[in-house]
Amino acid sequence: DRFTAPSGQKPARVAALIVAAGRGLRAGGEIPKQYQSIAGRPALARTVERFLSHPGVDDVVVVIAAADAALAADVLPEDVARVPGGDTRDASVRAGLAALPEGVRHVLIHDGARPLVAAEVIDRVLAALESSPGAAPAVSVTDALWRGAEGRVLAPTPREGLFRAQTPQGFDLAAIRAAHAAHPGGAADDVEVALAAGLEVAIVEGHEDNIKVTLPGCFARAEKILSRGTQMD
Numbered sequence: 001d002r003f004t005a006p007s008g009q010k011p012a013r014v015a016a017l018i019v020a021a022g023r024g025l026r027a028g029g030e031i032p033k034q035y036q037s038i039a040g041r042p043a044l045a046r047t048v049e050r051f052l053s054h055p056g057v058d059d060v061v062v063v064i065a066a067a068d069a070a071l072a073a074d075v076l077p078e079d080v081a082r083v084p085g086g087d088t089r090d091a092s093v094r095a096g097l098a099a100l101p102e103g104v105r106h107v108l109i110h111d112g113a114r115p116l117v118a119a120e121v122i123d124r125v126l127a128a129l130e131s132s133p134g135a136a137p138a139v140s141v142t143d144a145l146w147r148g149a150e151g152r153v154l155a156p157t158p159r160e161g162l163f164r165a166q167t168p169q170g171f172d173l174a175a176i177r178a179a180h181a182a183h184p185g186g187a188a189d190d191v192e193v194a195l196a197a198g199l200e201v202a203i204v205e206g207h208e209d210n211i212k213v214t215l216p217g218c219f220a221r222a223e224k225i226l227s228r229g230t231q232m233d
């Protein structure tokens with residue numbers, strides 16, 4: 001199949017590391033956003049299912065906050081490994097990286113709050129990892145960009161070469177572990193950590209539907225995307 005390497009050797013063992021230990025403060029609600037339902041199913045259950053059902057993914061590990069253990073028990077399949085997270089996203093990633101099983105060669109680090117990731121986006125990241133130590137999906141910026149302050153436009157800003165970053169961000173496991181160990185902390189994502197360590201990261205085509213549930217309105221937007229099915233490429 002498409003995950004068999006051309007020369008016939010065994011494909012690299014792939015783990016999905018799903019970070020879901022955040023508090024979801026911007027999204028609001030009684031419980032953190034990843035445990036809130038989108039069209040009747042908790043967001044995190046949807047996210048995890050996308051990786052469990054992907055034929056190129058061998059292991060799934062979910063990083064959760066200790067305070068959310070009961071919520072996670074309701075949402076995650078029993079056999080999915082869970083690891084306690086940290087106070088920042090990068091601390092949660094490091095906790096997850098440390099807990100991955102022996103023998104994993106490639107890791108896909110994904111936001112638990114991106115429940116709509118398509119199999120083809122995962123495919124593209126995995127394909128790019130065959131020839132690059134890092135690979136991540138992104139979409140080009142198509143709107144005009146301005147710099148502004150205090151409600152006024154200061155200056156138009158060229159959008160050429162600018163991308164909106166998504167996850168899963170894929171890496172050679174040993175390389176991204178070393179990059180995190182050398183990083184002072186505070187990175188917004190794992191590509192930032194990888195670049196700080198001098199790793200090359202390939203850009204692959206992401207998808208407009210691969211949104212990160214972030215604000216209260218994102219739940220309705222995600223439901224709309226689910227109900228219409230995939231349209232944009």
Ligand code: CTP
Nearest residue numbers: 019020021022023024025026087088092112113
């Ligand atoms: N995350 C995590 N551990 C943290 C912070 C964030 O695992 N200490 C995870 C979130 O659960 C989310 C992803 O990283 O899946 C992206 O972070 P973000 O969208 O910022 O989520 P939150 O930090 O939960 O939201 P907010 O910043 O609005 O509080």
Ligand code: MG
Nearest residue numbers: 022023024089
């Ligand atoms: Mg956050």
